[in-house]
Amino acid sequence: MxxxxxxxxxxxxxxxxxxxxxxxxxxxxxxxxxxxxxxxxxxxxxxxxxxxxxxxxxxxxxxxxxxxxxxxxxxxxxxxxxxxxxxxxxxxxxxxxxxxxxxxxxxxxxxxxxxxxxxxxxxxxxxxxxxxxxxxxxxxxxxxxxxxxxxxxxxxxxxxxxxxxxxxxxxxxxxxxxxxxxxxxxxxxxxxxxxxxxxxxxxxxxxxxxxxxxxxxxxxxxxxxxxxxxxxxxxxxxxxxxxxxxxxxxxxxxxxxxxxxIAAILLNFLTLILKQNETKYKIYRFVPSPMCMAIPFYLGAYFAIDMCLGSLILFIWELNNKKKAKELGPAVASGLICGDSLWGIPAAILSLAGVQAPICMKFLSASTNKKVDGFLGS
Structure with a gap:
């Protein structure tokens, strides 16, 4: 798979x-x-x-x-x-x-x-x-x-x-x-x-x-x-x-x-057609980008969740103050990207020091989770 x-x-x-x-x-x-x-x-x-x-x-x-x-x-x-x-x-x-x-x-x-x-x-x-x-x-x-x-x-x-x-x-x-x-x-x-x-x-x-x-x-x-x-x-x-x-x-x-x-090409055609027949609602903005859709397949869902939350924050910000969102949006995005990247340094130091997280969370399939519960129960 x-x-x-x-x-x-x-x-x-x-x-x-x-x-x-x-x-x-x-x-x-x-x-x-x-x-x-x-x-x-x-x-x-x-x-x-x-x-x-x-x-x-x-x-x-x-x-x-x-x-x-x-x-x-x-x-x-x-x-x-x-x-x-x-x-x-x-x-x-x-x-x-x-x-x-x-x-x-x-x-x-x-x-x-x-x-x-x-x-x-x-x-x-x-x-x-x-x-x-x-x-x-x-x-x-x-x-x-x-x-x-x-x-x-x-x-x-x-x-x-x-x-x-x-x-x-x-x-x-x-x-x-x-x-x-x-x-x-x-x-x-x-x-x-x-x-x-x-x-x-x-x-x-x-x-x-x-x-x-x-x-x-x-x-x-x-x-x-x-x-x-x-x-x-x-x-x-x-x-x-x-x-x-x-x-x-x-x-x-x-x-x-x-x-x-073929689906990626068709999505681009759909976006292009909607742009040519643009209405005041700009429906083409809601057509997903194939390139962005492909990244979670390769990197995992966490990246898509981060992008979704960031887009939601920017969307709400634009509703409240479109001018400030346009001016300060790139700065906020840069800060979030830098913060996420810089966290790798303390994470590596903690890992080398052998520090373990106090809580471990995992998402398992139903069959695997059943085996884990059975093992813990025994």
Missing amino acids: STNIVFLAIAMMLGDGLFQVVYMIIVTSHSFIKQKSKKEESSSVMTDCADPSSNVQIVNYDDQRRREYFEKDQIPNKFAVLGYVALAAACIGAVPALFPQLKWYHILVAYLIAPVLAFCNAYGCGLTDWSLASNYGKIAILVFSSWVGLDHGGVLAGLVSCGVMMNIVSTASDLMQDFKTGYLTLSSPLSMFCSQFIGTAIGCLTSPLVFWFFYKAYNVGDPDGSYPAPYALMYRGIALLGVEGFSSLPKNCLTLVIVFF
């Missing part, structure tokens, strides 16, 4: 992301054909925003200023394309030399499909503030481990291709989040890109050193040790699943994946 859940989540994410890719290409092409220049519209918006008495006009003015500042220091498209080609060429030369199980054409295919998956991840990260690069890495494991085959080192090939894919997809979402921050803070996108480049280069040096430190200092991978590395077993299991083919998947898994993939 758990395997089915992971594949269903991946199917919904891909369906939503691919729809947005195709929709973006269509809208952009249509925009370029219909309007080649918007300078007159830009100047008229600046003129209309002169009256400070309207909140809508002030927002438009702020957005216009941010857009102008963000677009004046753009990264040249040629530089981006050449940089990606150079990185792909370096990876094509280096990875097969380190891992002979992967050939140069495997890495080439990975770099050809990575931009689409990177867009899907960046889109999902923008909606949920949660990078799901690991999910797309699992897709790479299944594809390349099956392609290489068990007799030619398909397990190792799948794991290595997962690392390549995850680095590309994860870096893309991180960079888009940096651009979003730069847009809000009136920072140069070029400086944000340079900072990301420097940080990634430093990470290429420090990450292997940190891993080597843990690998030498601790018994990494020991189920009874301090660092059991459960995800290593899970990823290896996915690679073994990939080399065995679709026949090893759970019953009806492939059928459910196709159904959920």
